[in-house]
Amino acid sequence: MHPALSVIMFTTLSGAGYGLAAMLGLGLLDPASWATKTAHVVALGLISAGLLSSTLHLGNPQRAWRAFSQWRSSWLSREGVLAILTFVPVLLNAINSIFIDIFIASTGLIAAMLSVATVYCTAMIYASLKSVDAWNTRLTPACYILFSLASGAVLASVFASFGAGSYPLLPLLGIFLLGAAWFAKWRWRSRLANGSSLSTPESATGLGHIGSVRLLERPHVNENYLTREMGFQVARKHAAKLATIAYLFGFWVPAALLLASALLFAEALAGSVLLTTLGLVALMAGIVTERWLFFAEAKHAVMNYYGG
Amino acid sequence: MTSLPQGAPPKKLGLVIDLDVCVGCHACVINCKEWNTGGYGAALSDQDPYGADVSGAWLNRIHTFEVVPDGGQLVGEAGDARIVHFPKSCLHCDDAPCVTVCPTGASYKRAEDGIVLVDEDKCIGCGLCAWSCPYGAREMDLAAGVMKKCTLCVDRIYNETFELVDRVPACVRTCPANARHFGDFNDPSSDVSQMVAERGGMDLMPEQGTRPVNKYLPPRPRSVLADAAKTIPSAENTDAANGFFAWLDGVLEKI
Numbered sequence: 203m204h205p206a207l208s209v210i211m212f213t214t215l216s217g218a219g220y221g222l223a224a225m226l227g228l229g230l231l232d233p234a235s236w237a238t239k240t241a242h243v244v245a246l247g248l249i250s251a252g253l254l255s256s257t258l259h260l261g262n263p264q265r266a267w268r269a270f271s272q273w274r275s276s277w278l279s280r281e282g283v284l285a286i287l288t289f290v291p292v293l294l295n296a297i298n299s300i301f302i303d304i305f306i307a308s309t310g311l312i313a314a315m316l317s318v319a320t321v322y323c324t325a326m327i328y329a330s331l332k333s334v335d336a337w338n339t340r341l342t343p344a345c346y347i348l349f350s351l352a353s354g355a356v357l358a359s360v361f362a363s364f365g366a367g368s369y370p371l372l373p374l375l376g377i378f379l380l381g382a383a384w385f386a387k388w389r390w391r392s393r394l395a396n397g398s399s400l401s402t403p404e405s406a407t408g409l410g411h412i413g414s415v416r417l418l419e420r421p422h423v424n425e426n427y428l429t430r431e432m433g434f435q436v437a438r439k440h441a442a443k444l445a446t447i448a449y450l451f452g453f454w455v456p457a458a459l460l461l462a463s464a465l466l467f468a469e470a471l472a473g474s475v476l477l478t479t480l481g482l483v484a485l486m487a488g489i490v491t492e493r494w495l496f497f498a499e500a501k502h503a504v505m506n507y508y509g510g
Numbered sequence: 511m512t513s514l515p516q517g518a519p520p521k522k523l524g525l526v527i528d529l530d531v532c533v534g535c536h537a538c539v540i541n542c543k544e545w546n547t548g549g550y551g552a553a554l555s556d557q558d559p560y561g562a563d564v565s566g567a568w569l570n571r572i573h574t575f576e577v578v579p580d581g582g583q584l585v586g587e588a589g590d591a592r593i594v595h596f597p598k599s600c601l602h603c604d605d606a607p608c609v610t611v612c613p614t615g616a617s618y619k620r621a622e623d624g625i626v627l628v629d630e631d632k633c634i635g636c637g638l639c640a641w642s643c644p645y646g647a648r649e650m651d652l653a654a655g656v657m658k659k660c661t662l663c664v665d666r667i668y669n670e671t672f673e674l675v676d677r678v679p680a681c682v683r684t685c686p687a688n689a690r691h692f693g694d695f696n697d698p699s700s701d702v703s704q705m706v707a708e709r710g711g712m713d714l715m716p717e718q719g720t721r722p723v724n725k726y727l728p729p730r731p732r733s734v735l736a737d738a739a740k741t742i743p744s745a746e747n748t749d750a751a752n753g754f755f756a757w758l759d760g761v762l763e764k765i
Contacts, residue, residue, distance in 0.1 A: 203641070261635015261655025268614035268632055275513045278638055279613035332607065332718055333644040401644060401715045403575070408712040408726055409529075409594060413579035418593060421539070421571035424564060427649040431640065503718065504646035507573050507598065 203334065204434040205497035208258040213324060214353075214489050216252025216285075217346065219245050220317035221354020223292045226299075227314030230358060230368045230375075234303035237366035241358065242296035249292070253285055277330055281323035288316040321350045328496075335399055336500035341390040348383035349489055355379045356456055356482050363463065363474035370464035373478060377457050377464075380485075384453045387492065391445065394499065406506035417509030432502035444495055452488020456481035514609055515621035522624045522695040523662055524602050524723035525682065526702045526711060530730045532689040534574055534595030538681035542570040542599070542660075545680035549665045551630040555653035567649045569660045570599040570681055594729055597690065599681065600647035600660035601714065601722035602626050608639035608648060608659075617657070624723060625664055630656045644718045667692070695723060 222245040225231070231238040257263045270286070272279040291313035298304050325346035328337040355376035362369040403417070404410030425433075459481035467474040546569055547554040556566030573596045602619075606626050609617050616632035617639050619625070628639075635655040640648040648659045663679035666672065676683060682690045693702035702725070705711065711725030748759045 259636070261637075261650060261652075261657075262633065265614070265632065265634045268616075269634060269636070270613075272613050272615050275610040276613045278611065278636065282613060327611075327638065330611070331642050333642055400717055405715050405717060406644075407575055407594070407596060408714055408728060409575065409577045411728070412577045412592060415575050415577050417573065418576040419574035421568075421573055422565070426565050426571075427567065427652070428640070428646045431637065431650075432646070502641070503644035503715065507596075507646060 203497045203500045203502055204431050205494045206259050208255050210490060210493045210497070212252045212256035213346070214252075214486065214493055215248050215255070216324075217321060217350035217489075218353040218357055218486070219248025219250075219252060220288070220321050221350040221352065222357045223249065223288070223295075223354070224314040224317040224351060225354045225358040225372070227291070227295060227310040227312075227317065229305045229307060229310050230372060231361060232367035233299040233305040235366045237361045237364035239300045240364075241361040241366060242299055244357070246289075246292065246296060249285075249289070277323055277326040281320060281327060284316060284320040284323050288313070288320050291316060318347055318350070321347050332400070333503045334500045335397060335503075336394045337496075338400075339390070339393060341386060341393060344386045345383065345390055348379060348386050349492070352376065352379035352383040353482075353485055353489060356460065356478070356485050359460060359463075359478045360475065360482055363467075363470045363478045365470045369470045369474065370468070373460040373464040373474075376460050376481075380453055380457050380460075384449065399501070399503075401503045401506055403506045406503070417507075420508060428504055429508055432504050433508060434498050438499060441495060441499055444491055448488050448491040448495060450488070451484045452492055455484040456488070459484070514604075514606065514619055515624075518696070519621055519624045520696070521622065522604075522723055523667070523692070524624070524695055524702070524725070525599070525662075525679070526691040526693070526705050526725050526727060527597055528689045528691070528705075528709075528727040529594055529596065530727060531687050532572075532595040532597055533687050534572055535686065536572055537684050537686055538597060538690060539568065539570050539572055541680045541684035543568055545663060545666070546658075546661070549663075550661050551628070551658070552651055552654035552656055554658060555651050557652055567651045567658045569647075569649070569658060570597065572597045590732060592729060592732065597681070598645065598647070599724075600626060600662075601645055601720070601724040602660075602662060604721035604723060605719060607642040607644075607718075607720060611638050611642045613638070625662045626659065627661055627664065628657050628659055630654070633657050644715050644720065645722075662692075695725075 222241060226241060226245060231241060257266050260266060269279055269282045273283045291309050294309050295313050298306055322343050325343035329339060329342035332338050355372060359372040359376050362372040403415040407415050409415050459477045463474045463477035543554055554567045556564060558564050575594045575596055577592045577594055602624055606619055609619050609626060614632045614634055616629045618627060633656040635650060637650055639657055648657050651658045666679060667677050669677060678692045682692045691702050691705060693700040695703055697703060705727060706725045709727040711727055713722050714726060751759050
């Protein structure tokens with residue numbers, strides 16, 4: 203599948219935003235601290251930026267409002283509806299902290315649950331597609347939710363090291379969630395490597411009873427919408443290297459930096475700010491690489507008609 | 511509403527494509543583009559139409575496959591290989607995944623005849639329906655930013671100003687080899703139903719669970735060319751000669 207930059211940025215940014223909103227919703231940061239107030243603004247900003255960038259790949263973005271109508275059948279529509287619904291408690295949570303220095307547990311919990319539910323809907327858009335073997339598994343929403351929570355916890359660690367509280371609890375929680383996320387991703391990649399395709403050129407043409415089927419001629423000499431959209435192959439060539447980069451920057455570097463921060467600095471200090479921020483930067487690079495591979499490595503059933 | 515229609519539709523319109531007959535001439539492809547660029551919805555645009563990197567939205571494409579019998583890596587190594595021309599357009603599936611994934615309600619399956627259509631005024635061009643279709647039946651029109659697909663020529667088949675013979679999809683009307691047939695699969699006496707029953711009409715990718723309406727007729731078993739040679743009468747065979755020619759044949763044989 204073609205890795206569209208707008209969709210990669212959307213899932214990475216809004217995933218981190220919803221993860222941070224969930225951490226804030228759990229009341230892990232002191233509502234009166236200026237760092238927590240900033241965290242609320244950052245969470246809202248990331249969610250909004252992600253949602254806006256997701257409309258960039260639409261052919262007719264002015265009609266995007268129509269996407270709220272089909273929540274009965276469409277995961278994309280459910281995602282849109284939940285994204286808007288989630289804004290309400292997340293915004294209330296932010297207002298409580300920014301203007302009246304308080305945290306209300308009920309609002310916070312609803313914000314955390316809706317944030318996770320929205321990320322689940324995003325993941326189910328991919329996981330529900332039978333036409334893409336790599337995505338069609340429960341591990342896909344598991345990965346998306348865990349990556350969202352892990353990046354939220356790492357983001358929250360940065361704010362915690364600025365003095366928003368729950369330090370060094372948040373860096374440790376971040377390490378745990380990073381481990382869970384990359385374990386799920388490792389399982390996801392093993393399934394991809396060992397799994398066979400649901401459909402083959404033989405089943406796609408119905409000619410398997412004669413023998414093995416291979417493409418002799420494409421319909422047209424040039425690429426078309428389908429081959430550009432579904433037939434991306436650059437990453438498959440370098441998949442192993444890119445996966446190593448993703449594991450390194452997405453797990454080992456941020457986990458080591460968070461651990462160092464938690465061990466070296468008992469309290470929030472300039473040193474812990476530096477370490478957690480570097481960890482966050484590495485994590486974002488790792489997740490963008492992972493997200494790029496998520497699309498680029500996935501093979502669409504239609505390619506059985508296009509010779510691979 | 512992008513939920514699929516409940517219950518059996520009164521009619522189930524679709525195509526039968528005969529893989530034994532298709533010669534791969536692409537006439538249906540051209541007539542499809544010709545009819546649909548001026549018919550239902552936005553024109554089927556091309557990008558860089560006169561340049562080297564031309565591409566565009568097409569609703570019907572022909573692939574050509576080579577089928578090599580088991581045991582042979584190369585054509586001719588084990589039995590006769592076959593070249594099969596393979597026309598592919600929307601299969602108007604009963605369980606169409608492209609319909610249920612649509613977030614706006616633009617993609618729908620008609621309850622009255624099962625045709626899957628896109629309401630282009632509602633389409634936001636997100637492309638998810640094209641992702642969900644394992645057959646590649648949907649292509650984005652990059653100029654209009656909306657999804658295009660086969661309409662089963664809904665603007666021809668019900669058009670009462672046309673002669674009866676023309677009230678079929680453009681691809682069916684134009685096929686010079688009669689490889690494409692149109693009809694109602696709910697009617698067991700229709701041509702398409704009978705062809706499917708007689709020839710073992712098959713679904714493409716049944717494992718995807720889409721329950722396609724369009725059926726493909728497999729190529730008939732081919733007679734082996736070497737066996738056919740024995741049945742061709744030899745120029746020196748005189749068994750059939752009688753009367754004067756039989757006597758002449760006998761005399762000349764003795765000389």
